[in-house]
Amino acid sequence: MLIRGSRGVSVTAEGALLLEVCARAFDEIGAVATLIGQDNKTKILRVRAGPFFAMEVIASRIAGFLKQNPGIQLHLNNIDIDSIAQDTEDAQIKYCLHPPAGMYNIELLKEKLVPVCSPLLLANVANPEDLLVDPGIPRLHYRDVKDWKRWISHHGFDDLTANSNLFFDDQHTLLAAARSGQGIGFSHRPLVKNDVERGSLCIVSERYFEPEESYKFICSQENIATNQALQLFRDWLVNEVSTIC
Template identity: 30%
Template sequence: MRRRLPSLKGLQAFEAFARAGSMVRAAGELCVTHGAVSRQIKALEQQLGAKLLAGPRHDLALTPAGRELAASLAAAFDRIAAGLPGAGPGEELVVSSPGTFAMKWLIPRLAGFIDANPGVQVRILEDGGAASFGDGGVQAAIRLHRGAAPPGMTATPFLDHAYGPVLSPALSGAADRKAALLLPRLHSETFTDGWARWAADAGVELPPPSAERSFEHNSYMIEAAAAGLGVAVTAWAFAQTDIETGRLIAPWGFRPLATRFTCLRPALASHPAADRFALWLAAEGRRAKQPPAAIIPQ
């Protein structure tokens, strides 16, 4: 019997919108105008005799019927993609993450997720800006976040955030907390106010350093600290491994911050592998070692 199916273009347009959460992003993915996406979805609603979207044009949300269809389409399109010639086994999970977090925390633990999900191919994209889904096929984004989930997203906080100064144990004066504050001061362009914020939180007035050195990325700054080029303020998640292996010390411990490392996903259409990834991150966060308590410099 011939299948009674609605327009494939309409289904593709609706699935792209449900996944990306935006007409503009869906249009970019499909290489059409956002007006074309809107018209295709309206035509699909007429064919199905059901309302799929509701709300003002600038803030459309899925109706219950839309959520049900979006979930079915996501699974169906994943099966189609997996069955295409040359598609290869398994499904791909694209994760967007700040580079230093991926390098220092995520990748060293990633084998656990891969072992538990052998059919999932994980691809990590370096990005620390506003989370954007649909660009590059991103299905999950790791960001520092606090409070309620951003509009159109599901948020899973999984790791506390703390920061503090670190330096090489080989540096002269490392055992003297006051003397260490006089050493060359290292900065990262991604956290330019790190030293000022730490001093304010610790209630100390920083003396003039012997030198100031700036680096583009946190990872460069951490390597510079381990190489003995000065003292750096960085996150516990970034420095933990180097501290545990003795490459770095943290003479003043780490101060907690209100933000948490959080796994963000589109709220309109779930991606099974992304949801499993968020649950795995939460479990890893619960197992993570807590940072040394903060000490007031004296």
């Protein structure tokens, strides 16, 4: 591989070829080592949230958080309402009355619910609030009839018998039904602002009520105390929600 001459040692043709191959190999090893180092520095956050909160609050704003924190990867998953997978998830955003005992939690969003529907239902209506007691207009329910009963009782409307056969486990699906003219449902006023501006939803009444349940950020006490990436995400989320309430 080497030739000793009068002027010193030089590389043979075979040696030059080997040197080139070795140089490329070491370059590739260095590149892989760099990638491994980057992967080790990347912090993956696994957060569960229902489709409505995930799409309307997190997904539409998360680019700013990730840009500010390039070392964090966010894995956003759908939520199983009756499951708390503490061993696989760093945190969850859950719509509930009481968080699980012993868990760290903060209230993110206390909703002010107003009735909304498709503009199609208001086309020939002089007073939109008349629809609220029209037995021919379906009421869209989130899980159960409590929201409707509370709103009607709070504002002194007569609770006439109404079509109450449509129930949804997620507000995102409920709003999709409302947009398509299937009935009247409730939503947090600021979160349907874009729908109203686009003309896909109308506010039937500005009268609102606050349900007992709220969106809560929930995780283990140990995780929030030791996981800096989770702390950053929590603080960012609290700040973002405060701008839309």
